[in-house]
Amino acid sequence: MANWLSDGYLERRFPPGATEEEYELSTATVEAIRFLSAIAEPHSAATESRLSLVIQALGGLAEDTDADRQRRIERLKAEQARIDSEIEAIQKGQIRILPRDSALERTREIISLADDLTGDFRRVRDQFEQLNRDLRGRIMDSDGNRGEVLDSLFAGIDLIAESEAGRTFSAFWRLLTDPEQAAMLEESIDSVMSREFVGELDMRERHFLLRLTRNLLAQGGAVHEVLQTFARSLKHFVQSREYLEQRRVNQLVKEAQRAALAIKDEVKATESLEHSLELTSSRLRSLSQWVLYDPSLQAEPEAMREGEPPPIDLESVSELVAQSEIDFRTLKEHVCSLLEQREQASIGDVLDHFPAEQGLGSVVGLLALGSRHGIKGGSVETVAWVGEDDQGRRARIPKIFFLRDRLDELV
DSSP states (O other), X not given: OHHHHHTTSEEEEOOTTOSSOEEEEOHHHHHHHHHHHHHHSOOOXXXXXXXXXXXXXXXXXXXXXXXXXXXHHHHHHHHHHHHHHHHHHHHTTOOOOOOHHHHHHHHHHHHHHHHHHHHHHHHHHHHHHHHHHHHHHHHHHOOOXXXXXXXXXXXXXXHHHHSHHHHHHHHHHHHHTOHHHHHHHHHHHHHHHTXXXXXXXXXXXXXXXXXXXXXXXXXXXXXXXXXXXXXXXXXXXXXXXXXXXXXXXXXXXXXXXXXXHHTTTTSOTTSOOSOOOOOOOSOOOOGGGOOOOOXXXXXXXXXXXXXXXXOOOHHHHHHHHHTSOOOHHHHHHHHHHHHTTSSEEEHHHHHHHSOOTTTHHHHHHHHHHHHHHSEEEEEEEEEEEEOTTSOEEEEEEEEEEEEGGGGGGGO
């Protein structure tokens, strides 16, 4: 591992609050792996979806940078006419649907672009860390008083926020955490996952799409937390006067280097100085790794008793949904069919009228739909289904109601 660290394949980190250091692949290593993966699974020569993305991006850039009012108004009117024409065609039943091959190609291109964001996050984080190290170095090298150090601190925090990496990430984070944009992204993912052509994607691709929003928020949140941590740690670094200790250490090291240079012609490198340093032989370990002996852990286990089944947690439902192939279209049809007969219906009501065709998968799917489009009732209910082994199963789940007033969300 030491060789991998020195060669730059791995990076060593000590996250705030962690009891042990962590190792992860360096940004350069990740980019190298992605490059090799692209060679192993190359894109087709010139896909329609990639060309469409380029044309749309160039068109948007040309429009957003055009200062001519008349040209912009003409373009908007042309777009309005195109939309009106498309609405009229749809009203006449002339609906153009993207062919299956083109839809698959475009979906895989979107997955590729979204996957590239992982490398972008790592590069931004590395840039923040480099800015933080540079700022600490300038504070330690400065011979100014406390006021000048504080001025450097606040200027440095602004420098990190106003750097190219800081401005770019701030704009991305605002877009990602905007409620309207987040809702639109979730709705788009749900719509795409309900299409038939998604069944031709492999498991990894479907899993990636289902977790897209969660992964973007997690990775972006990690970078955002790094930025906030830097600001707090820099303030503590100055306010606790740690920088004075670091400055003193640097001065002592420089004095030792100057003293060594002064006697370099008098003392040979191989000559003994007749001075020894006593080093401890104890192994330093983290206190958090020490665990007290607990005699109760060695006690004889009692006879196993049958316990009450725990209620299903909605967070665990999200994990099951991400790992399963659930027929959401059929489940939505069942819910809509029942809501046409009554004002509201719980998940148990739906399963009473429409048995779980996919067993536990149907229950999990209804819970996922309920968490997005239903209302929690504040209690629990027991539902039953038959598993693939023809054995009956029962579980207590949160009571969630689907309402007729929100029927349009399921269509």
